[in-house]
């Protein structure tokens with residue numbers, strides 16, 4: 001069915017998306033700063049002034065405009081002229097794009113739920129943190145995972161009628177799969193943080209989408225690892241940021257996991 005909406009309604013729709021994108025820019029900038037403060041052990045709450053990561057000079061508002069400040073200042077701090085790493089720019093660019101996707105996905109799904117929207121915004125924030133933190137530091141802060149477990153369980157169960165059985169099964173399969181690898185390799189293949197992450201993601205997605213996300217993450221990880229090996233950027237002993245790939249796979253499954261499962265069932269049925 002195609003609804004022909006008047007231009008006023010359409011412009012209103014664009015304006016809403018623009019607002020969401022602006023919120024995404026602010027969220028990305030906030031997540032960047034959160035990750036850095038977390039790593040540097042700087043107090044996160046009550047410490048609102050942004051500072052340069054090198055010289056710790058307090059930044060003014062015009063040093064702090066997402067994307068624009070980075071571009072205008074050539075990716076350098078205005079006070080000490082040291083380079084600001086590109087991943088700051090990348091997070092500020094990707095977060096609003098993903099947030100618009102999350103918003104659109106919720107609006108166009110059959111049963112709109114403001115709780116699903118809120119949950120997915122939280123999940124997106126957690127995924128961006130996990131993606132970047134594991135990529136940079138090969139580590140996943142455990143308090144982030146515990147917060148994600150509590151929040152996911154609470155919203156899924158209380159407001160989205162997700163069955164406890166589906167969540168626990170997803171969690172047991174995904175977490176159990178990593179735990180087995182952890183035990184067999186005595187922690188050489190994957191770390192304890194990855195096991196915790198598996199339990200959390202399984203809980204978020206539930207059965208059977210959790211299983212799909214495992215496949216997607218592994219395929220993605222394998223493609224990138226082979227690419228990096230071929231380009232001689234890594235060797236066989238390099239540690240792979242597993243949480244980074246998982247975060248991408250989980251985001252994809254959060255958006256399109258149900259569709260993939262349906263498509264697969266149809267494929268089996270034929």
Ligand SMILES: [Zn+2]
Nearest residue numbers: 052055077080
């Ligand atoms: Zn500086």
